[in-house]
Each structure stands twice: as C-alpha cells, then as structure tokens.
Amino acid sequence: MKNRACKLFMMTGNSQEKGSTKTTYHIVVLGAEGVGKTALVVRYLTRRFLSEYASTEESTYNRTVNVDDKNVQIKITDVIGKSVKQPSYVRSKIQKIDGIVVVYSVTDRRSYEAALNLLDLIRLHARPGTSTPTILVGNKVDLEHIREVDADDAEKDASEYPDCFPMESSAATLPDEAAVIFESLLKKLINKRDSLKVPRRKVSVVLQGSPKLIRTHIKRRLSMFNKSRNGTL
Numbered sequence: 001m002k003n004r005a006c007k008l009f010m011m012t013g014n015s016q017e018k019g020s021t022k023t024t025y026h027i028v029v030l031g032a033e034g035v036g037k038t039a040l041v042v043r044y045l046t047r048r049f050l051s052e053y054a055s056t057e058e059s060t061y062n063r064t065v066n067v068d069d070k071n072v073q074i075k076i077t078d079v080i081g082k083s084v085k086q087p088s089y090v091r092s093k094i095q096k097i098d099g100i101v102v103v104y105s106v107t108d109r110r111s112y113e114a115a116l117n118l119l120d121l122i123r124l125h126a127r128p129g130t131s132t133p134t135i136l137v138g139n140k141v142d143l144e145h146i147r148e149v150d151a152d153d154a155e156k157d158a159s160e161y162p163d164c165f166p167m168e169s170s171a172a173t174l175p176d177e178a179a180v181i182f183e184s185l186l187k188k189l190i191n192k193r194d195s196l197k198v199p200r201r202k203v204s205v206v207l208q209g210s211p212k213l214i215r216t217h218i219k220r221r222l223s224m225f226n227k228s229r230n231g232t233l
C-alpha cells in the first residue's frame with residue numbers, strides 16, 4: 001500500500017466538516033510508473049513531499065476541500081503506474097468519473113507517450129457528446145537540465161483532446177502547484193455540474209385518490225373544457 005501512514009492520515013482528514021455540500025467530485029490520477037502521481041496527490045492533500053513511496057496498489061482519498069469559499073467533497077483515486085498498461089483496467093477507472101489528471105514526467109519522453117495513449121483511451125471511451133475534464137500534467141520541472149518533453153508540444157497535443165488542459169509542476173519543489181492543478185480541475189467540475197442543473201418543471205395539478213375518483217375528476221374537467229370551447233365558437 002502506498003505510504004500507509006500517510007494514507008491513513010489523509011483518509012481520516014476533515015471529511016466531516018460543517019457546511020460541506022453532499023455532491024462528491026471523483027477525480028482519478030493516471031500516468032506511467034514513477035512520474036510522481038502519488039507525490040502530487042500527497043502534496044495537494046497534506047502539503048508535504050515524501051521522497052519515497054512503496055506502491056503496490058491504488059489508493060482512494062476522501063476529503064472536504066474549500067474551493068472558491070465553498071466546501072466540496074472530493075474523492076481522489078491514485079492509480080499505480082503498472083496498471084495503466086492494461087486498457088481494460090483504465091476503462092474501468094474512467095467510468096463514472098468527474099475529472100481526470102493524467103501525469104507524465106517532463107524528463108521521460110516515454111511517460112509522455114504513455115500519457116497521450118491514455119488521452120486516446122479516455123476520448124475513445126467517452127459517451128457520445130460528452131467529455132470528462134482532464135488536466136495533462138508535466139511533473140518534475142525541477143529537473144529542467146534533463147527535460148525531454150517541451151511545454152509547447154504538450155500544449156499543442158493537449159488541444160487535440162476535448163476538455164483537456166496542459167499544466168506543469170514539481171511536486172518536489174513547487175509546493176503550491178499541486179493545489180493549483182486540483183483546484184483548477186475542481187472549478188471546471190463545479191461549473192460543469194452547475195450548468196447541467198435544469199430547473200424542475202412545476203406540475204400544476206396533482207391528482208390523488210382511487211382510479212375511479214381520478215377518472216371522474218378527468219371526465220368533469222374534460223366536460224368543463226368542452227363547454228368552455230363550445231361557448232366560444
């Protein structure tokens with residue numbers, strides 16, 4: 001299990017805070033092995049950077065976070081890099097998900113290609129006419145001297161995918177970047193959910209009672225309607 005102590009700390013966090021909404025935003029973090037997925041999630045949730053993680057299985061963290069002065073429930077699933085090589089596994093992870101973070105290391109071209117493959121899979125499995133907001137994150141920018149992936153290339157490639165936005169970060173040296181990434185995504189998810197809220201139509205008459213009573217009621221209304229129509233002819 002990825003850093004068991006850290007996981008326990010995060011899972012017992014402040015998920016019961018007062019004033020939180022009931023809506024939960026579920027985010028999944030995907031990417032090749034060793035790109036810094038856990039480091040980014042841990043940085044966001046605890047502001048700490050732990051240089052070593054023992055990773056053998058995925059972890060899910062439930063927390064309440066504050067975005068734009070609103071408390072929102074989030075659930076972050078940190079998937080281990082080995083598993084993302086299996087398309088069926090990835091497909092199962094991206095179903096019923098609100099947002100996705102796809103991470104690669106700017107020092108590792110292969111991890112970038114793996115990230116683009118993941119974006120292909122996400123696009124392929126999206127329901128027709130829908131897309132899941134996704135952030136493509138180039139991590140480890142502190143290792144600029146061994147960079148293999150250009151920020152411009154990532155920006156251009158990300159624009160080929162629906163609802164996909166590129167960002168760069170260093171979980172190691174830029175403590176605020178992880179928060180910027182997750183909060184940008186959460187803002188998109190909140191806006192998306194708000195825009196989908198359709199006001200309920202008012203039902204003007206509610207018929208109650210036995211079927212016989214309802215039939216009588218409808219007949220009476222119909223005869224009243226016919227009378228008023230005939231009266232106007």
Ligand SMILES: Nc1nc2c(ncn2[C@@H]2O[C@H](COP(=O)(O)OP(=O)(O)OP(=O)(O)O)[C@@H](O)[C@H]2O)c(=O)[nH]1
Pocket residue numbers: 031032033034035036037038039040050051052053055079080081082139140141142143169170171172173
């Ligand atoms: N220099 C540097 N190292 C980083 C950064 N982020 C993570 N690391 C290191 O990269 C290694 C892998 O980090 P993880 O967070 O375990 O990577 P992961 O993507 O979760 O890996 P898997 O669980 O194997 O999929 C660790 O040694 C981290 O300390 C970063 O921004 N800069």
